[in-house]
Amino acid sequence: MTVLRDIVLLISRILLGVILAAHGIQKWTDFGVGAVADQFAGLGVPAPDISAPVVATAEILGGVAVILGVLTRLVGVLVVLLLAGAVWFAHRHAGIFVTDGGWELPVAIAAGFLLLAATGAGRVSVDALVTRRRDRPRPGSRRGGGGRGGGR
Numbered sequence: 001m002t003v004l005r006d007i008v009l010l011i012s013r014i015l016l017g018v019i020l021a022a023h024g025i026q027k028w029t030d031f032g033v034g035a036v037a038d039q040f041a042g043l044g045v046p047a048p049d050i051s052a053p054v055v056a057t058a059e060i061l062g063g064v065a066v067i068l069g070v071l072t073r074l075v076g077v078l079v080v081l082l083l084a085g086a087v088w089f090a091h092r093h094a095g096i097f098v099t100d101g102g103w104e105l106p107v108a109i110a111a112g113f114l115l116l117a118a119t120g121a122g123r124v125s126v127d128a129l130v131t132r133r134r135d136r137p138r139p140g141s142r143r144g145g146g147g148r149g150g151g152r
Contacts, residue, residue, distance in 0.1 A: 006124050010124045013067055018048045018125050023059050024055075027052070029116030037049050037052035038097045056083060066116065069121030069127045073127075076113045079110070079113040080110045080113050083113070
């Protein structure tokens, strides 16, 4: 992995994470999750009283996770699925343009998360830190030799 790639992944994670978390915070604070549930009900979203707080919380937690680079591939896939639901229920009949309530913004954000799901978080992430620690040889073990007692 190149340094440039790591920098681009970090910047992309931060920007996408902030956008996603901001939408979740907006649902809780600006609109109110009850109003979001009412809107979800009008759009035909299943179980709106449950799905509204779940979506708002998932956006916040998913945004923070991707900023930190925690479970980035999994979060990427889950956010793509979440945004597919947003497109299906809220935006598909309005055309492409966001000014008309269209699907361009959720699809653009989903595309970014799809790329993160495919590439991972890069070296500047909690994911990379965990992988490095897991792959580090333990004291007393032989690299690739199966550790203590191996091969006896």
